[in-house]
Amino acid sequence: MPSIASTLLAQTPSPLTPADFWLPIGASQQAAGVDWMFTAINWICYFFFLLVVTMMVVFVVKYRGKPGARFRSDAPTHNTLLELSWSVIPLLLCIAIFWYGFKGYVDLSTPPKNSFDVNVTAFKWGWQFKYPNGAQSDNLVVPANRPVRLTMRATDVLHCCFIPAFRVKKDIVPGRYSTLWFQCDHPTGLDEAAGYHLFCAEYCGTGHSNMNRRVLVLPQAEFDAWMVKQAAWLDEIPDDELYFKAGPKIYARCQQCHSLDGTAGLAPTWQGLWDRVANPTGAVRFTDGKSYADLIGPGKEFPTPQDYVRDSIYNPGHYLVAPYGNVMPTFKGQLNDRGIDAVIGMMQHLDEFNAKGVWTKATSAKDPAK
Amino acid sequence: MTTLDAPRHDILDTTASSDNYLTHSRGFLSWALTLDHKRIGVMYLIAVLGSFLVGGIFALLLRTELLTPGRTFVDADTYNQFFTLHGAIMVFLVIIPSIPAALGNFVLPIMLGAKDVAFPRLNLFSFYLWVGGALFTLYSLAVGGFDTGWTFYTPYSTTTTTGGVVPVLIGVFILGFSSIFTGLNFIVTVHKLRPPGMIWFKMPLFLWAIYSTAIIQVLATPVLAITLCLLIVERTLNIGIFNPSMGGDPVLYQHFFWFYSHPAVYIMIVPAMGIISEIIAVHSHRHIFGYRFIAFSSIAIAMFSFIVWGHHMFISGQSGLMNTIFSLISFSVAIPSAVKTFNWTMTLYKGTISLTAPMMYGLSFLFLFTIGGLTGLHCATLNTDVHLHDTYFVVAHFHYVMMGSALIGMIGGLHHWWPKMTGRMYHEGTAITACIIIFIGFNLTFFTQFMLGSQGMPRRYYDYQPEFQIYHVISTIGAYTMAVGFVITAVCFAQSLMSGRRAPANPWGGRSLEWQCASPPPHDNFATTPTVGDCYNFTAVIWDEKQQGYIVDRTLDPDMPHSTGAKPGGHS
Structure with missing residues (x-):
């Protein structure tokens, strides 16, 4: 796997991975690590699934009984070595999967120190994104090539911020703050159609599925200009x-x-x-x-x-x-x-x-x- | 109970005993006040299948609504009620009681060679508690329904304006006690009523599974009861326990809820695993492979089930350390599950396999449980779960386990024991056709949901992005296909009841005790306490042309533990 630490801390932009059979477009620094893990587990699943189903089909075909035939009685009733091996091998595999998943998770949940902060309020049924200069926005507009940290709160019930393209998700619990970070290196401009989806993933009632917004990524200079303009819109x-x-x-x-x-x-x-x-x-x-x-x-x-x-x-x-x-x-x-x-x-x-x-x-x- | 009517000779032919549990006494009260575990099992079965129909109709309605983005035929609030009711009915009224209370009640005492469960009155009381819980759930529909999701997450559940929340909470509370009493009854029955010679490691594996389940039912369900009480108190008296605006903590609710509801997953799946152990051994006519590993893995799953609840909360705001610990422990459940899967597969090796309807369900289970179990790896792994949590991937994963495994196991068990329960055979070809249709429909419905989820579609969505529509359409077509399969199954059973061929005592060639009493069993199951052999030794089971069924020829089985050595017999 790509070393997660080097992927995340590198200053080089992460690649934009296109959508495939299983996963959507990947546009954040974290996406590669999650996708690698997901694909690795998939291959383990393919292997064991094919193993079990092949054995099942072969045995059923080969040992299909003929009507009225005497039952075979030469089958082994157990084999301790075999059974121990199919206990221990999955155990070792599971420990390995856990370990890499854990390492990936540590990176997912540790925002870098130089993160840009956005304040998020989730409510029934919408979002408000607030910026350090007082600007407010209904869509999440963020600078590119820079870690962004969302500090989130909910005013009523549970919500959950989910950005599939970034492979990040976090519940927003009323009465406490929760945080989420990502870094996207692929600007989208201010056109909503080009933005990445942002969903509410925790059921919150009637308008739950209408809380989808867009994440719009701008190059730093454009972002700064947008933020200034956005802060003043009511005053102007x-x-x-x-x-x-x-x-x-x-x-x-x-x-x-x-x-x-x-x-x-x-x-x-x-x-x-x-x-x-x-x-x-x-x-x-x-x-x-x-x-x-x-x-x-x-x-x-x-x-x-x-x-x-x-x-x-x-x-x-x-x-x-x-x-x-x-x-x-x-x-x-x-x-x-x-x-x-x-x-x-x-x-x-x-x-x-x-x-x-x-x-x-x-x-x-x-x-x-x- | 009094017997007022003479045995009905018009129904029963002369080869079967004229006195069976169905004809032992007559009239409504002889059923309503019965203490016979078989009748209580049948009443549970009818009630559970009725609830399954209702829960299934809600599933079809919500799948229909999801055919198009936005409104298809109902509004968002109605859709929210659909999926809430579908989930709550299927979990609390169908799957949890289906195998232990319906099939377990019928089969467990007979497998033990006992006349009844240890506490017959408590057993009947459990049934009426179930009825009470179901009535409260129905009542909640009459007073406005509820739209909280089956998980009743706070603070939504304590602030939503739908009127049926408190009634359904009371209903689930009562259902919980029904489950506790059933579990208690089964634990005592297994401990005290085993026949002479049936040591623990001679019990059929279905009993090990039911026993493990009963332990979880007794230990975990009270926590659910307490949690629901707290929720009712918060909602009706405005005492802040979970709602932060009154000083409570919503994450605390999630801990309480999953402390029960994760073990509840095993209340649903472990008995199905027990059924599959029976079906695969009996219909392969071969000793179960690795009996002790399967028995111990049931117990291991029951124990692990109590310490993995936190994996439902990886993104809930629970601390990173807790997430790490719960992730690690969650993988421990994978080991006994893998052990069982491999042991079942190896049980097919050198068997004499009959592709009967129950066996088709058994093989379906093996296929679907393998997928359901393996996709649990994605969900237990921390960084992939962050992406997959609360998406359709999780929906697909638990449907593969809860429906593809638990319910398919239950339907398979129903086909397996149907001749015993009703005394009638069903049309094998029809039942197998239905099984194949259900299997195809199931995979169409839920495999597409894995892709929906990993592509980023959150669950419980009324409206969705247009790019997800193709998956939803396929999934809905799958749901309709499954419905067709279940209708065929219902027709097949109805036809069996009305004009099915009379069932022999042992139609499949089973060796455990329930196959050695008549079909249907007499009121007292066995006239004398039966002697017990190795319930997985099929060398002594031979086809009897006269009865059109199998019989156990004791001369072929000296009842020794290691009688697997082939005996040259004249039956080739």
């Missing part, structure tokens, strides 16, 4: 354009549960939502029996409707509109004040959007800002 939008430029992008993370056209979902629709919170009545009840009118308004728990919406985003389990369950993750630390403003703005101007959250006003009015 003028205040009065925030709701239709940033709103739909943020809403993309809400649409799995909150519809815009009144369609029933896992959570209240946004259709007419602003009317209901701006003019609170007793009609909308929470699971604890209180209503909008009890909570929203001057002197009450939420003096303005904006306060209520903000609390619902940051602290979703605080009050639950009946009959919905406590399924929404918190967006604390993910959406800043400008993000909240964009969401509220979108709720206020919902008539300017179609059911998919696409802003349609541009065609009907010259001046989008009121």
Whole structure:
């Protein structure tokens, strides 16, 4: 096998291995070690499988009894040497497999010191990737030719970060951090179709299979530029354009549960939502029996409707509109004040959007800002 | 029980005893309140096969949904319920009770030459616990079902809004006690009710397997019961045990759950291994090869099964040291499995092999278990498991073991003992055709899933990337093929019950005690305690034209331990 240590620590780029009968494309420094082990075990399996099946078929053909024939009685009942040998040889093989698998695993789970850090938050049902300069992204964008370490947390239930092309996977457990590292030497650009798959591999409910995103790998210089641009995207939008430029992008993370056209979902629709919170009545009840009118308004728990919406985003389990369950993750630390403003703005101007959250006003009015 | 009806001479001909366990007493209560292990076994069998039908329908539904990416005919939430119900029903209601409770109940006391199990009332109680557990599971469907996956991983299982979670947890809790009591009963029965002369190393290997299984059932299942209780407490009383938002630890749940559920894998497979030892020896009509190695490997598997649970958690956040230790110990299970496989294969050597329906299932088992066992190597190895964990590769691996081995073993055992249980033969050609169809369908379904998984398709996915579709289509076609095979098997059995040829006492040429009482056995199994020979010495078994079955000619077997030397007989 290629020495794992030399493969991983070498500065030379790892080869891009194409997909074959068993394994998908391999694009990380770690892929070669895992693939070598997988293939080695495969050959051991082929050998023993053919051995057993060949013996089985040969014996069945050769010793097939004829009807009415007297049973043979010359067969050996045991052979201690033979039986010991087929205990000891598999044992030695197993120890060898364990040892190489262990060595590979040590390399898989030890991020190099010069790793670039990305913060990952997994939630029902999506991902957020955060960068040291404050940039945020829905796809995992990473620099090429450099070890990348993901520090991951989950806001609600178990998730699992799985990147098949890199041969890495790690559960994300709410209440603790988990880490994962890889190094990819093969840039993909920002085109999603060219990116590597990233899946959630731990069952997490309705949208489990919709948590697939792309890993996009950029050369270091391009990556730095992307990170700067990405960090500023909310700030670069003028205040009065925030709701239709940033709103739909943020809403993309809400649409799995909150519809815009009144369609029933896992959570209240946004259709007419602003009317209901701006003019609170007793009609909308929470699971604890209180209503909008009890909570929203001057002197009450939420003096303005904006306060209520903000609390619902940051602290979703605080009050639950009946009959919905406590399924929404918190967006604390993910959406800043400008993000909240964009969401509220979108709720206020919902008539300017179609059911998919696409802003349609541009065609009907010259001046989008009121 | 009272006997009100006269024996039915219209059914029973004169050569068989008119009094068998099916006709011994009549009426609903004579079954519902029976203490006869054979009737309890038959009731279990009907219940388990009914559950198998339900679990199988869910499998077909979820395979159908997976024909296309995105929506095929149901939404994501319904699909999540399909695979959860398929898993929970197949594991808790079908495979765990299938061999020990259904076939074991019927065969074990007869193999021992005993009249019944040690605690007949406890046995009936176990059955009703099973019924209670099954009713709770049904009830959970009525109140909204559950979508947690059969593993009930927290915090999803304690926060999901589906309404049937607590009922099914109670159901599984009750099923666990059914399993514990059955195991307890069998341990005592094997210890106390062996006939004179049947020392431990003269027991049929099926009994060794059932005995090993019973030990796991008694020792591991209480942990599941405690875990489920904690889960119910967390969900209903909001006491934080596993949910981190209340101060709990979800990884702790995984430790508790797999501490039971890994041994449970062996509760499912070890009895099937016992059946295969019987089938291969009896239908090769030749002494089992390496009896002691097979017997000890059953015990070894039972012991190792308790210390390998952590290999379900290599990527869960468990420490690297724990992963290393669990990986190393997990390989230890490979050794007894390899020993058994080679010993079964060698049992074919110089045998007199009859390719009967049970033997076809036995050979299928050998083929499928070899694949299922060998692919365990990929999963026990640390760095390859990181890639394969939670993908279809693991799904394929455990289906090869749980279905291709445990269930195929059970169906094989059913064909093996069917003449004994019902007193009827089935049409051999039909049964073999069904077996071949199931074998082909099984490999179509699950071999493609190995490729799906190693290519990177995660499990429990409603929607998937278009490049995976071809594998899913083949897999679904395989599932339909298997369904056809099982329907043919059902028709074959129904035909046997209605108009099958009357079965002789010993249709296959077996040597263990169950083949020396009538088919079906009388209420008390044996009039007198039978004497025991070497249950794998087939030299004394000869074909009897008059009975159209085999008989044991004791003059050919002086009942000596080493009677394998050929005796010149006039039967060539």
